[in-house]
Amino acid sequence: MQFAVVGNPINHSLSPLLHNYAFEVLGINAFYGRYCLDKEKDFRFLQTLGLKGANITIPFKEIAFSSCDETFGIAKKIQAVNTIVFCNNKIFGYNTDAMGFYECIASFKFKNTLILGAGGSAKALACILQEKNIDTTILNRSSERLTSFRGFETYTFDSFKPKKAYDLIINATPSGLENSFPIHKEQLIEILKQAQLAFDLVYGRETPFLQLAQSLKILIQDGKDMLVYQAILAFEIFMQSQGVVFDKNLLREAMKNFEL
Structure with missing residues (x-):
């Protein structure tokens, strides 16, 4: 059995390490790799x-959603998938980002949050935060993507003037991969200075966003734990789609304890 993570860029992804280690621990004959996709296309080609x-x-994530024959759970609501499986010549789509993220912040008692970015990951996070009764505002560079966030307070970066403090600030843009700030530094300082936690979905590096938050004495967290939690859920979906029986407790123990 072969699986992979698909995106662009993709060389930084640690998902193959997690999944292949789990295959080894569980004694499952399978392999997980990387695939860099250079342009949009129907995801049926992966078969x-x-x-x-x-x-x-x-x-x-949103393009892959349009390739699915059927989607489940929160993926249907947000129209973005991060996990797909092929069964009977059909593509089934899921989203494990939402619960993977919430596992990371469940112990906090946040009342509100501010999300920077409006892509597929931002949709997943906004949806789960809304379900957990955490007031959520979304900021994005352009207004076009914000139209899909119905029921949320939304602003473009240029139009936003903070009127209140936010407990949680999430960078859901890929700015960390480019070693840049998601918005102007001065604006970001104004947003961050009263926050309890700054969370960047990028993992494996201390991004400018997190460095700035840390300099302001704000608690920081990168996307490593989210990666692990969403990978556990995705692994379960992969194996169940193939009828593979495995020890879920052993899976969780292996992925959580693996040194990335």
């Missing part, structure tokens, strides 16, 4: 690569 399923990352 020609011999894949049984895939994780989808930036910037293809």
Whole structure:
């Protein structure tokens, strides 16, 4: 059995390490790799690569949704998937980002949050935060993507003037991969200075966003734990789609304790 993570850029992804380690620990004969996709296309082509399923990352989560024959859970609501499986010549889509993220902040008692970015990941996070009764505002560079966030307070970066403090600030843009700030530094300082936690979905590096938050004495967290939690859920979906029985407790123990 072969699986992969698909996106662009993709070389930084640690998902293969997590999944392949879990396969080894559980004694499952399978392999998980990376695939860099250079342009938008129907995700059915992944079957020609011999894949049984895939994780989808930036910037293809919404595009992959349109390729699915059927979607489940929160993926249907937000119209973005990060996990797909192929069964009976059909593509089934799921989103494990939402619960993977919430596992990371469940112990906090946040009342409100501000999300920077309006892509597929931002949709997943906004949806789960709304379900957990955490007031959520979304900021994005352009207004076009904000139209899909119905029921949320939304602003473009240029039009936003903070009128209140936000407990949680989430950077859901890929700015960390480009070693840049998601918005102007001065504006970001104004947003961050009264926050309790700054969370960047990028993992494996201390992004400018997190460095700035830390300099302001704000608690920081990168996307590593979210990666692990969403990977556990995706792994379960992959194996269940193939009828593979495995020890879920052993899976969780292996992924949580693996040193990335």
